[in-house]
Each structure stands twice: as structure tokens, then as C-alpha cells.
Amino acid sequence: MADALLLKALRSKPKVINLSGKKLEKVPRLIGKLNCVLQLQLKNNSLKTLPAEFSELSQLEVLNIGNNLLEDLPEALIDCIGLLKLHAFSNKIYTLNPKVLSSLRSLTLLNLNHNKLKGIPPEICRLVNLQHLSLDNNELEELPFEMCALRSLKELHCADNLLTSLPLEFGYLVNLEKCYVQKNKLKELPESIGKCYKLRVLDIAANEMRIFPTEFASLPLKELYCEENPLLQHIPVHSVQEEEVLSLKEICARFVMRELKDRSPYLCRAIKHYPNIREMLAQSSKCAVCDESFLNTWLECVRFVDAHKILKTANATGSVPLRALLCSYKCFNVKGHDYYGVAFP
Template identity: 60%
Template structure:
């Protein structure tokens, strides 16, 4: 049947070819002669392996191999340099070889839902044009740091996996608009998520979250779904803590950052590019330029939610309960959302007039 269809197609030179629901166990080798087609639909078959003749489809832009019996991400696919959309959902793929992700310079859409993937290779960063990546219902435990290099990624689906966290570098996903992470085991979202300034949709329902990152309110969120998480509850208990003793390293770091702040220094992790005369800089500002390791360390500092001063190490983690509708302007959820707040000292924690609460664990 498939051979007959291919023979007919050779005569008409079509741009699209559909061979869905044909009970195909393999793709006829004659497929390589159809170098004119742009779309090839092969879903709902029993295909186990791809023929090397597929490499001849130089103009192919859309390939649908969903619901077949493929057990590998075939290296043959990387030779389809014009490919823009690739569907591989509902197969038995358990591993992606690192060399198989070369050549996909035009790929904007990849669907790997419903496979058996336990990890993504670091070479995932080779998908330099990817906009939509979907890996729902696999067996992923973590994502590689290199995943965060996908600066063109707009929509990411990873629901129904076994993820316990996201890479700290997630803030580099500057184009990300939609994030689907429901039904995982995520205990904490990284602070870097607050750097995804285009993020409009977040679904983290049915995870193990207790609190959200500090910069949640700075995101342009339109929809947030977080039901079935053990979120912190607003149950105030009076507590006054004694003043702590800071380490010499912490004291020194705070002193330096205060001096830099007082001299209007706004960034100590890189040299200033302004036209300001270096001779007018403060002594501290001049000196810090010669110690790149210290600048890098100070760049990881946090800012106290009460006094606004910078500190090096997370001293006291608190929570602020924000109203989803009034404060975050969300219509998808009601009630209070627990958002992380960092304080520099117990002195600030004991100060009157703020609405930050210490976090008590059972």
C-alpha cells in the first residue's frame, strides 16, 4: 500500500505526503526520491527504524513520527537541515545520543512527549532556534545546565516527569513566556526565575513547593497555577530573636558593599563603561577593580527586604504573603501566595512595621 502511494507521489511531485494509520513497520526506501516534499506525516504506525534514504529530503520542514515504535532519537534526523517541526511523541525513546543533536539549526518545534527519557544531553543547547520544546510524561529527574542556553525558547513543557528542581541558571531563558511543570516533584523554584522577564504563564500544580522566589511580583504573569502544593500558610506566631554574630568574611563584604553603595557604585561584577572620570571614584571603587574574584563573589549578594542593605550570605529566609489578584493581578488564582523574602539580620526581623514572617518547619 505504502509503495503504491509513493509511486503515485513520484509522478505528482507533491509538497505534502500523508502515510498515517497505515500499519507501517518501516518506511519504504523509495521515500528518498521525494526530495520535493516539505511535510511528511507518518504518525500512528509501527515504525521502528528510519531508513538512511530519509536524508535526501533536503526540503523537509515538518516531520511527524508520533505514535510509532522508535526506540532511539535517530542520528539520521540531524541531516534534515531544513526541518522546522519534529514530532516524536508516543514512542519508546529512552536515550538521546549527544551527536544526534547536531545540524538542527532551523528547528523551532520539538515534541518528545510520552517517551522514556531519563535525561537530556548537554548538547540540547545545539537547538539554537528552538521556540517550543515539549517533554511531558517522560522520566526526567533533572535538566542539564546547558538547557538554559536556549535563549530563543518561548514555551517549555515538562509535566509528568520526576524533576525535583530547575537549574539555577534558568534566568538565561530570556524569551520564555510559558512554563509547564505540573505533576513533578519540584521542592523549590530558583531565584533566577525572576529574570525571565517575558514569563506570562506558569503551571507548577501538583509539586512539592512551599514558597515562591522573591521576584515573582516583578514578572508579567497573567496565569499562575499552583494547586496541590504544600504551600506555606499564614499562621503568625510571635517571635523575637537575639542579635546574631556575623563572620569576619560577612562583615567585610557588607562593609565593602555599603561603601560602594554610598559612592553610587551600582555594579561591582564588571568594569564601569560610563564616561565618568575614574579619578573621581572613591578609594573602594578604585581598589575593587583589581580583584575580579571579589567582584564575582559580591555579585552573588542579596538585598535585605527591610533595610535595603546588601549582604553576602542568605542570613534569614522569611516569607511575605501577597494577594494573587490585588498584588499579582492574576485572574487564574485567588487567595494569598507565599513569596520568599531575604533579611540581612535579626535586627531587621525584630523591627516593627514590616509584614515579613519567619518560616517555621514542622
């Protein structure tokens, strides 16, 4: 049946071919003769691979191979360098061929929902034009930091996986507008997410979140979904303050950073010759009260903000806990701030 359809198509040179739901176990090799095709639908069949003749489909832009029996992205796609949209949902894909990923640099959309992926190869960074990445309902435990090089990415779907964290470099996704990571095992979001200045929709419902990053309030969120998380509650309890004992390393680091802030001529010149120290100081934090820099977190606090007034979300209401870092109990005891110490059960 498929051969007959393709033979008929040869005469009319169509731009779109639909072979969905034809009970195909193989794609006829005749497909290579249809090098004029722009869109090819092969979903809802029993395909385990694609023929080598796919390399002749030089103009193919949209391919749907969803709901088949594929276990990897077929190598036949390596030469489909003009492919813009690839739908490979509901297969049995457990790995992604790095060679295939590296060749699909024109992709703007990649849909791998409902597969058996346990990991994403670092070659994902080669998809420099990717705007929409869908990985829902897989078995992912982590995402590679190389994924954060996808500067064109606007929409990320990773719901229903096994993620315990997101890459520390997440903030490099500067064009990300929508992020769906609900139903995972996330305990926190990376601090760098505050650099995602275009993020409008964030769904982190049904995770293990207790608190949000320090710069979370700076995000331009319109929608925030965070229900079914064990978020910190505003329930003041009495606590005993420990005596402050800073390490010599911490004392020296704070002194150097204070001098650099005041533009000490000697230290500004000397620090150029110590790249390891510069790298170490680059990991410092700023006290939410005095605004001075410190190296190691001394006191983790929380500030409860109104989701509607401060975050300006249209859907979320009530208070949301944001992380705040303080450099000392001296700052914590300053009157007038709204930071609370975090009490762990």
C-alpha cells in the same frame, strides 16, 4: 502498500505525504526520491528506525514520527537541516543522539512527550531557533543548564516528570511566555525566574513548593496554577530570637559592599584586582527592609501577597507566599513591614 503510494506520489510530486496508520515496520527506501516533500506524516506505525535515504529530503519542514517504536532520534535526520517541526511523541526514546540534535538547528518545535527520557544532553543548546519544547510524561530528574541558552524559547512543557529543581540559570529564558511543570517534585523555583519578563502562564500545580522567589511579584503573569502544593500558611506563632553572631567574612563583605555602594574611590580601584572577591560579592542578596547588601542569608522570611491584586493573575485567588531575605533581627524588628519569619515543622 507504502511502495505503491510512493510510486504514485512520484508522478504528482506532492508537498504533503501521509503514511500514518499503515502498519509500517520500515519506511520504503523509495522515500528518498521525493525530495520535493515539505510535510511527512509517519505516526501510528511500528517504525524502529528511518532509512538513510531520508538525507535526500532536503526540503522537509514538518515530520511526524509519533506513536512508533523508536528508541532514539534516528541518525537519518542529521541531513534534514531544514526541518522546522519534529513530532516524536509516544515512542520509546530513552536517549537523544547529540549529533542529531546538533544538526537540527532550524527546529522551532520539538515534541518528545510520552517517552522514556531520563536526561537531556547539553547539545540541546544548539537548537537556537526552538520556540516550543515539549517533554511531558518522561522520566527526567533534571534539566541541563545549557537549555537556558535557548533564547528563542517561548513555551516549555515538562509536566509529569521527576524534576526536583529547575536550572539556576532559568532567567536567561528571556522570551519564555508559557511554562508548564506541574506534577513533578519541585521544592522551589530558581530566584532567576524573576528575570523571565515575558512569562504569562506558569503551572506548578502538584509539586512540593512551600514558597515563591523574592522577585516573583515582578513577573507579568496572567495565569498561575499552584494548587496541590504545601504552601506556607499565614499562621503566626511565637518564636525566640537567636543572638546575632556574624562571621568575620560576613562582616568584611558587608563593609566592602557598603563602601562600594557609596562609591569609595579606594575600594572601587582595588576591587578590580581581585576577580575572586568580585565573583563572591556578585552572589550577595539585598535586605528587604534596609536594602543593604549581605553575603549569606541571615533570616529567611515570607510575605503573603494577594494573587489577584499584586500578581494580577486572572485565575488565581487568595494569598501567595513570597520569599524575603533580611540581613538581621534588627531589621526584622523594625515596625511597619509585613514580613514573617518562616517556621519549619
